Amino acid sequence: MVMDSQLPPPAPADPRDPQADSRDSQADPHDPHGPHDSPPPLTERHFSLGDRRVRVLLGHDCLDDVAQALTGLDADRFVFVTDDTVQGVVASKLAGVVEQTAPALLLSHPPGEAHKNLATLSRFIDLSLDFKVTRRSVVVAVGGGIPGNIAGLLAGLLFRGIRLVHVPTTVIAACDSVISAKQAVNTAHAKNTVGLYHPPELIVVDFGVVAMGSPRDMRSGTCETVKNALAIDPGQIPTLRRLLRPRADYTASDLEEIFELSLAVKSRLLLEDPHEKYSGVLLEYGHTVGHALELASAAPGSGAVPVKHGEAVALGMAVAADVAHRLGALGADAVATHEELIERVGVCRCLTAGLDTETVMHHIGFDNKRGYEAHTSSDVPMVLLGALGVPLGLGQHYLTPVPRRAVRAAVDELLRRGRECDGGHDRGHDAHG
Amino acid sequence: MVMDSQLPPPAPADPRDPQADSRDSQADPHDPHGPHDSPPPLTERHFSLGDRRVRVLLGHDCLDDVAQALTGLDADRFVFVTDDTVQGVVASKLAGVVEQTAPALLLSHPPGEAHKNLATLSRFIDLSLDFKVTRRSVVVAVGGGIPGNIAGLLAGLLFRGIRLVHVPTTVIAACDSVISAKQAVNTAHAKNTVGLYHPPELIVVDFGVVAMGSPRDMRSGTCETVKNALAIDPGQIPTLRRLLRPRADYTASDLEEIFELSLAVKSRLLLEDPHEKYSGVLLEYGHTVGHALELASAAPGSGAVPVKHGEAVALGMAVAADVAHRLGALGADAVATHEELIERVGVCRCLTAGLDTETVMHHIGFDNKRGYEAHTSSDVPMVLLGALGVPLGLGQHYLTPVPRRAVRAAVDELLRRGRECDGGHDRGHDAHG
Structure with a gap:
């Protein structure tokens, strides 16, 4: 295996023991299932992205089955894309395992949205070509949405x-980013402004x-x-x-x-709108303000805690519901259901502490939905x-x-509630956990 | 107009005179048609790229009509991509003209394949976003295949x-590169290894x-x-x-x-194969060796004259015909027709002077058709x-x-004939013109 990062090397796989990886995983103290002898076989699902039928394999503690699914692709080379976190260990x-059948390259980037950019992509392109990838090679994204998006654009x-x-x-x-053909990286201007559509061949999830x-990540x-x-x-x-x-202490089965x-x-x-340009735009609910909260909180010197994508979307939905209510379109009961589910999911209002309205509004001006329809710059x-x-x-x-x-x-109101929130809810949730 | 290069500014268009640009062009001393008063209206053609119907407008000395076709697109912004040659003047x-209806940005790069790379692309992406392009903006490629490909990837x-x-x-x-959805830039490894499919909305040709x-360019x-x-x-x-x-002293009508x-x-x-992966691969005839000749001749210190793309394809077809003949697949008469047309088109064998077989074979090893089918590295x-x-x-x-x-x-034979060619054919053609 060729490695482009300082990840720990993988434990050598024992080719005589096909369950070795799986048992490793089951023996992990974080495994919410406890040990069991034979994991259930992988569940197969499919969905369509335009003319491409995407295969989805679901399992629990099944890394060996994941590797087997990869080797079944008859690739001449594998390029793994991951980040420098514990996920890199999974990739490694x-x-x-797969390099028993074909050479494998491991590309890893530092964690965080800041590295989902053209510079990382260019570097990975060069390293992949150095590794002599061909049209028969396969790019495997292992990790969260960030390496997934970089890998998608690379592939x-x-x-x-x-x-x-x-x-x-x-x-x-x-649950979200891999069920899509949309791939993109960020620029200094806004999130996901540079990308393309490239459907995955296969998705394998080990819950x-x-x-x-x-x-916090599960939340x-x-x-x-x-949403x-x-x-x-x-x-x-x-x-x-x-x-x-x-x-958010979810079990594998919950997930x-x-x-x-x-x-x-x-x-x-996606069946009717594989490019997510029509009904698929609904998936962007909460994202206009959400993206802005993410960018504003992550900016150097913002003084705020970086808000995670899903958290930002939840707060963005609260703003969208408030806006729709102010415009007379959405009833109070529907707004209350928003509030209730945001409460149940555990996203705390105090996450916006340290943000100011001007900065958030500035980032909203660069949202990548601009130009879908003609609109004035005040809309x-x-x-x-x-x-x-x-x-x-x-x-x-x-x-x-x-x-x-x-x-x-509505953003003013969101930030006001954030300032008033003491973060010490009696259910003792772990908003920054 | 915002300009990102040192091109001469455009002559101010006179909004009262819709023919101003056209007459400028007709008055040009290089105009092979001589002056005439009313250029014929644009001819309209169409072709299909997958589910996209591409409109093609053809005319002679019709830059004002080209501008009119652009303004008809209802874009909120235009980004022109060109290179620092006389073509940049056309773009300018x-x-x-179009910025009478919408802001226009002019992006220009130094001429040559060496600039068709990720660095130029990244810079143009940043400048376009600085210019606040949106989904309603239009990218306009003006020039040869190189700015066309960069613009295609940008868009x-x-x-x-x-x-x-x-x-x-x-x-x-x-005649070739714009009639395609294929867009790509080069890497240090090979030509066109990084790209995507993005069909043009419109093609306008002023012959x-x-x-x-x-x-030499027309040849x-x-x-x-x-091919x-x-x-x-x-x-x-x-x-x-x-x-x-x-x-190759072609008139606009010849062209x-x-x-x-x-x-x-x-x-x-393209109707049956919009991604040029099946029958469209036939368009790559002559390109495997052609690309290698281009890269080998353009390499710093090669000692050779850089061979142009079409010239390289012509010589690559000569090699392909020779190979097929050696393998017993192609008859001598068909090989002779190759020779005859390469002679008629005016590509001189002496273009390969200074190249050596090893270098050409090295570049053939990086051809971007690798991996379409499983093959050994000796094939x-x-x-x-x-x-x-x-x-x-x-x-x-x-x-x-x-x-x-x-x-x-076959490459040996090509280079041998190149060395033997004195370039002084009696028809006095201008191989390096």
């Missing part, structure tokens, strides 16, 4: 598109690995599923009420249920709801041009 | 794809501008049309015999005829013919795995 382990651009496999290891990657994430990930329920399929709300808990909810909504939308195109699951703006990409002053008022 | 002129990546217009000003761009190219451009006739539609050979002449031949072949292939996947218009390798992407020693023998 997989690379160690999409090499030889104008080679095969891409996602092995998501976080809730948000599994045993996903359940090892921090509560952030479930926010996208909450799908609020904006697209409110029929999922009762199931979410049963599953969600602010502490698989949450994944199935997301897959159900996204696969329905912000947003996905808004008229009721739960009932978006406004049909026939205009589901984007409603909202006067900036209405957005500003 | 167009930008000056393909911004917001995962915004509209692209090609205004080709060279024969090779008009009056194209006819102002140097004889290089017609080689792709010769189409040899590999795909030998029915075009009689027309080519009538049109081609080694001096329009040559363009129509190319469009006929390419539109037929070179090449498009070969069994007869004129009859490719070998149906069912395997039309690629025949050729033993490296057979390729080496």
Whole structure:
């Protein structure tokens, strides 16, 4: 294996023992399932992205099965893309197994959105070509949404598109970012402004690995599923009420249920709109303000705690609901359901502490939905709801041009509540956990 | 207009006189048509790239009509991509006219393949975002294949794809590169290894501008049309015999005829194969060795004159015909037709002077067709013919795995003939013109 980072080398796989990796994983003290002898076989799902049928394999503590699925692709080379966190160890382990059949390169970048940029992408392109990838090679993303997006763009651009496999290891990657053909990196101007459409060939999820994430990461990930329920399929709300808990101490089985909810909504939308330009824009609910909160909180010297993507989307939905309510479109009961689910999912209002309205409004001005429809610079195109699951703006990409002053008022209100929140809720949730 | 280069500013357009630009162009001393009062209206053609119908507008001395076609796109901003040559003046002129309706940015790079890379692309992405492009903006490529490809990738990546217009000003761009969804830049490893598919919205060709190219550029451009006739539609050979002449002093009308031949072949292939992965691979005839000749001759310190793309393809076809003949697949008469057309188009064998077989074989090893099919590293996947218009390798992407020693023998022969050629043919053609 060729490694481009300082990750620990993988434990040597024992070719005589096909369960070695799986038992390693089961023996992990973080494994919420405890030891068991024979993991159930992988569950197979499919969804369509345009003319591409994407295969999805789901399992628990099944890294050896994941590796087997990779070797079944008849690739001449594998390029693993991951980041310099514990996820890199998973990638390293997989690379160690698959390179019994084909050479494997491990590309790793420092964690964080700041590295999801053209510089990282260019470096990975050069290293992949140094490694002599061909059209028969496969790029494997292992980790969260960030390496997944970089890997997607890498696979999409090499030889104008080679095969891409996602092995998501976080809730948000599994439930949201990998169920899409959209790939992108950020620029200094805004998130995801540079990208392309490149559907994965295969997605393999080991929920045993996903359940090892921090509560905060798992909480952030479930926010996208909450968003799908609020904006697209409110029929999922009762199931979410049963599953969600602010502490976000989800088991692998909980996470698989949450994944199935997301897959159900996204696969329905992607079937008719593989590029997410029409009904797929609904998936961007909460994202206009959400992206701005993410960028504003992550800016050097912001004085704020960096807000995670899903958390930002949850708070962005609160703003979107407030805006729609102020415009007279959304009833108080629907706003209350937003509040309730944001409470249940455990995203604390105090996350916005340290942010100011001007900075957030500045970032909203660079949102990548600009230009879907003609609008004046004083309007912000947003996905808004008229009721739960009932978006406004049909026939205009589901984007409603909202006067900036209405957005500003709702952002003001969000930040006011953030300042008033003491973070010490009696349920003792771990907002920064 | 915002300019990112040292191009001369455009002559101010007179808004009261819609023919001002056109008359400027007609008054040009290089205009092969001489002055005339009313240029004929634009001819409209269409071709299909997957689900996209591409509009093609053809005219002579019609820059004002080109500008009008651009303003008709209802763009909120225009980004012109060109290079620091006389083509930049055309871009500058167009930008000056269209910015009466929308802000225009002029991005220009130094001429040459060496600048068709990720660094130029990244810079143009940043400058476009600084200029606040949106999904409603339009990227306009003005020039040869190089700015066309950079612009294509720029348009393909911004917001995962915004509209692209090609205004080709060279024969090779008009007749070959713009009739495609393929966009790419080079890396240190090989040509066009990083790219994507992004069909143009519109192609506008002013053959009056194209006819102002140097004889050598026009000769290089017609080689792709010769390739189409040899590999795909030998029915075009009689027309080519009538049109081609080694001096390459083509009129605008000649060039329009040559363009129509190319469009006929390419539109037929693209209809069934918009990504040029199956029958479209036939368009790569002559390119495996051609790309290697281009790269080898352009390498610093090669001691050779840089070979132009079309010239390289012509010589690459000579090698492909020789290889197919050595393998017993292609008859001597078909080889002779290759020789005859390469002679008629005016590509001189002496262009390979200074190249050595090892260097050429090295570059062949990095050809971007690697990996279409499994093959050993001692095989070179090449498009070969069994007869004129009859490719070998149906069912395997039309690629025949050729033993490296057979390729080496044919490259040896090519370079031997190059060394023996004195370049002083009695027809006095201008091989380096």
